[in-house]
Every structure is written in structure tokens, then in C-alpha cells.
Amino acid sequence: MMAEKAVLGSMMKENYLITDANLSVSHFADPVHKMIFQSMKELRASGKAVDFITLLTTFHPQDIGGANYVRELADYAHLPTFDDHVTVMLDAWRERETRNVLHIAIQENWPIDRIMNGLDALLDNRVCDYASLSALLADVYEDPYIKKEIAEGAKAGIGALDTMTDGFKDGELTIIAARPSMGKSDIMLHIAKHAGWTNRLPLIFSLEMSATSLRDRLLASTGRFSRIRMRDPYTMMNDKQKTDWPRTVGRLAESNMHFFDRSKQTVAEIRMNVRKMINTYPDKKPIIFIDYLTLIHSEDKSSSMHLQVSKITKDLKAMAREFNCPVITLAQLSRAVEQRHDKRPLMSDLRESGSIEEDADVILFLYRDAYYSKNENDLTMELIVSKNRNGPVGTAVAMYNKFTGEVIGNA
Incomplete structure (x- = not known):
């Protein structure tokens, strides 16, 4: 019952979860919780806010457990673990329904195939993973004859990389x-x-750098302002740069970028914030950025770092599929790179590389020879695509100004 209270409390705190969780009244075991959830659904459907006041003034308090009971639900709310509580609820529901199916089967002497069908229907009430080949083929039967809109991936703004x-x-x-x-x-x-x-x-989860630091980097790279001058724009910027400043600010505002910069975020917390932003901006397709992989907080501290990273990369891949959007995660390389004559990265240089190689669809390495040669005139950055599950591998080249952070992708 604790999981049900946590789910209802979280729904009172964030009303979009009432519909987003894809739950039904029957998933709740407690009769009072059934009534509360049904009341929430009715309020939500009528366009009203769902909170302590609206629940008690719209419905009979005794039907939904009384004022104190409804008020206390808020104490159980914990948004980062909402999905976990839903899973616990659904597992309990499946156990109840399994016992019910078996009881009826015994009473009515069901044949074995009917019993199996009844149990199979309980495996996953939220997502249907079945598709027949005939239906899939029917979807593309007319493709050579009718022009369809092709869904494009999110472009990097770096010509050679986007081509690849x-x-x-x-x-x-x-x-x-x-x-x-x-x-x-x-x-x-x-x-x-x-x-x-x-x-x-764009949703950026920065586990290392603050939102204000990211803002300043964006201003520097977009306006071509030196990061040194950005420390004190009033004193250090010239008249032209000050004239360009409002245009740069306006242009960046158009990107509708959002930052989440709390350290030690878990994948569950990231997923919850993504879901909230999707409901806030339903007309926009998200693209998720995480800086960086090994700073994502693991809830399982008893296992090795390799197992923790493996679990995290699998969860990130699952999140990309769940929200049907790109997930781009930064990662550090081991010091083994520095020991070689050719310091271009290899797959084996990835920290805890096994799980990353397995779960990632695209692995992109960055390399600047100027970092080692100290040649200030060499602006070349190599973007080495070492894995591309659905396309070619190879190297794209861009120009990178380390003083402003500007990337020029038409090189």
C-alpha cells in the first residue's frame, strides 16, 4: 500500500502523472485509493487542478478517506522514484490477477491454452511489444509510389558529421x-x-558544470566572445562586442534550452525531469544531453564500477527508446591514450568500455592534435565515428576555437 500512497502523492504534486503513468483504477488494491484515483482522473478530465482542496470540495471526503488521509498523501510523494513505485504497484496487481485467473480456471476447469493466454495478458499491461510482419509490410507497401515525410535526425550543425x-x-x-x-x-x-x-x-543534465557556466560558454561561442573577456564584459568588451551582445542573447533564447545542474542525479531523476518537460512542451521533440556518464549517480553502491556503468548505459538506452528521442552522453577516456604515440582514441580507451560499446548506437571520439603539439594556429578538431549502428564509420573534421568555444562545422 505504501507504493500506492507514493504514486497518489506524486500525482497530487505533478498532475500530468495522472494520465502519463497509464494506470487504471483496477491497478490499485486499496478501495480508498481506487476512489481517490478515480476522483483525480475526473478532475483532470474536466481541466481542473488536482490538489487537496479540489479533491475535498468536489467529492465526499468520507469516500476518499477523509481530509487527514488525503493531506498525508503528499508526504509520500517522491518524484525521482515514481516509476519504481508504479512498477511495485503493477507487480502486486499482476500477482493478484494471477491468483484470480488460477482460481477461476480451477473453478471452471479451463483448458491449459486458455490459462496460458490469461496469464500472458498480465505480463505487460503498459506496452505492447507484438507486431506481425504482415502489418509491418502493409505500412510500407505504397512507399515507392507515395511521397512520405521522412523523419530526420537532429543535426549536429557539422556538415561532414551530419552526412555520416x-x-x-x-x-x-x-x-x-x-x-x-x-x-x-x-x-x-x-x-x-x-x-x-x-x-x-534541448534538455541538458550537467552533473559537473553549473547552469550559469554553461550559459556563459554558449554566449562566448555564439557571439565569438573570448572567454577571458566574459569574466568582466563591462570592462573588457569593446564597443562592437557590446553592440553584438543583445543579438547574441536573443539568438540563444530562441534555442529554448533547459538546464538541470544538480550533481549526483540518477537516471530515474533524469527520466522524471524529461517527462515533466515533455508535458510542458508537448509540441517539441526532446533531445537529451548528459555531462557526463560516470557522474550519474548509481543507486547500487554494492556492485563494482563496471556493473554500475553497465546498468546506467542500459537505462539510458531504455530512456531513449521510451521517449523516442536522442540521448547524447559525454564520457571520459582512460589515461591509456597518453601512453601511445598516436593519441587518437580507441574503443578500448573508454572507461568501463564493454557495456558502453554494447549499448551505444553511436560512439564519437574527439581529437585535437594541437592539444599535444601546442600549435595555437591549428584549429582542427577530428570527430572520429568509431561505432555507428545504422551507418558508416569514419572521421569528420571541424574547426574549433578553444578561446571562444566556437565550433565551425563546414571545414
Whole structure:
């Protein structure tokens, strides 16, 4: 019953969960909880807010457990673990329904195939994973004769890379990895703003850098302002830069980018915030950025780092599929890179590389020779696509200004 209270309390706190959770009254075991959830659904359907006041003034308090009971539900709300509580609820519901099916089967002497069908229907009430080949073929039967709108991936704004990957695809997990100071965060921000300018919803989960730092990086790279000058724009910027400032601010505002910069976020917390933003901006397709992989907090501290990373990458891939959007995650490389004569990254340089190689759809390495040669005139950045599940691998080249963070993708 605790899980049911947590689910109802979270729904009172965030009303969109009432419909987004895809639950029905029958999933609740407690009769009072059934009444509360039904009342919530009716209020939500009528366009009213669902809270302590509306529940008690719209319905008979005794039918929904009384004022104190409804008030106390809010104490059980915990949004980051909402999905876990729903899972507990559904598992309990399946156990009840399984016992019910078996009881009726014994009473009515069901044949074994009917029993199996009844039990199979309980395996997953939320997502249907069945599709017949005939139905799938029917969907594409007329494709050669009728022009259809082709869903494009989110473009990186780097010509050669977009040609190779055809953009970042919905449902795919992309890993962007490099050694420190190679430009990972700047590449991420470059991709994010271009996605925003093409009507995507960029959601950036920054586990290391603050939102204000990301804002300043975006201003520097978009306005071509030196990061040194950004420390004190009033004193250090010239007249032209000050004139360009409002236009840069306005252009960045158009990207509709959103930051979540609390450290030690879990995948469950990230998923909850994504769901909330999707409900806030229903007309925009999200694209999720996470900086960076090994800073994602694991709830299982008893296992090894390898197992923790493996669980996290699988959860990130599942999240990409759940929300049908690209998930782009930054990752660090091991120091083994520094021991080789050719310091271009390899798959084996990924920390805890096994699970990352397995779960990622695209693995992209960044390499700048100027980082090692100290040649200030060399602006070349190599974007090495080492894995591309649905396309070719190879190297794209861009120009990168480390002083502003600007990435020029038409090189």
C-alpha cells in the first residue's frame, strides 16, 4: 500500500502523472485509493487542478478517506522514484490477477491454452511489444509510389558529421568521448543550440558544470566572445562586442534550452525531469544531453564500477527508446591514450568500455592534435565515428576555437 500512497502523492504534486503513468483504477488494491484515483482522473478530465482542496470540495471526503488521509498523501510523494513505485504497484496487481485467473480456471476447469493466454495478458499491461510482419509490410507497401515525410535526425550543425550519421536519431544512445580539454562540453552545447534552433527541445543534465557556466560558454561561442573577456564584459568588451551582445542573447533564447545542474542525479531523476518537460512542451521533440556518464549517480553502491556503468548505459538506452528521442552522453577516456604515440582514441580507451560499446548506437571520439603539439594556429578538431549502428564509420573534421568555444562545422 505504501507504493500506492507514493504514486497518489506524486500525482497530487505533478498532475500530468495522472494520465502519463497509464494506470487504471483496477491497478490499485486499496478501495480508498481506487476512489481517490478515480476522483483525480475526473478532475483532470474536466481541466481542473488536482490538489487537496479540489479533491475535498468536489467529492465526499468520507469516500476518499477523509481530509487527514488525503493531506498525508503528499508526504509520500517522491518524484525521482515514481516509476519504481508504479512498477511495485503493477507487480502486486499482476500477482493478484494471477491468483484470480488460477482460481477461476480451477473453478471452471479451463483448458491449459486458455490459462496460458490469461496469464500472458498480465505480463505487460503498459506496452505492447507484438507486431506481425504482415502489418509491418502493409505500412510500407505504397512507399515507392507515395511521397512520405521522412523523419530526420537532429543535426549536429557539422556538415561532414551530419552526412555520416544523418543526424542523431530518435531512440538512439550516442556517446561522445574524449580526454579532458578536447572540447566535449563545447561540442555538446554546439549540438544542443542547433537542435533548439530547428524546433527540438534541448534538455541538458550537467552533473559537473553549473547552469550559469554553461550559459556563459554558449554566449562566448555564439557571439565569438573570448572567454577571458566574459569574466568582466563591462570592462573588457569593446564597443562592437557590446553592440553584438543583445543579438547574441536573443539568438540563444530562441534555442529554448533547459538546464538541470544538480550533481549526483540518477537516471530515474533524469527520466522524471524529461517527462515533466515533455508535458510542458508537448509540441517539441526532446533531445537529451548528459555531462557526463560516470557522474550519474548509481543507486547500487554494492556492485563494482563496471556493473554500475553497465546498468546506467542500459537505462539510458531504455530512456531513449521510451521517449523516442536522442540521448547524447559525454564520457571520459582512460589515461591509456597518453601512453601511445598516436593519441587518437580507441574503443578500448573508454572507461568501463564493454557495456558502453554494447549499448551505444553511436560512439564519437574527439581529437585535437594541437592539444599535444601546442600549435595555437591549428584549429582542427577530428570527430572520429568509431561505432555507428545504422551507418558508416569514419572521421569528420571541424574547426574549433578553444578561446571562444566556437565550433565551425563546414571545414
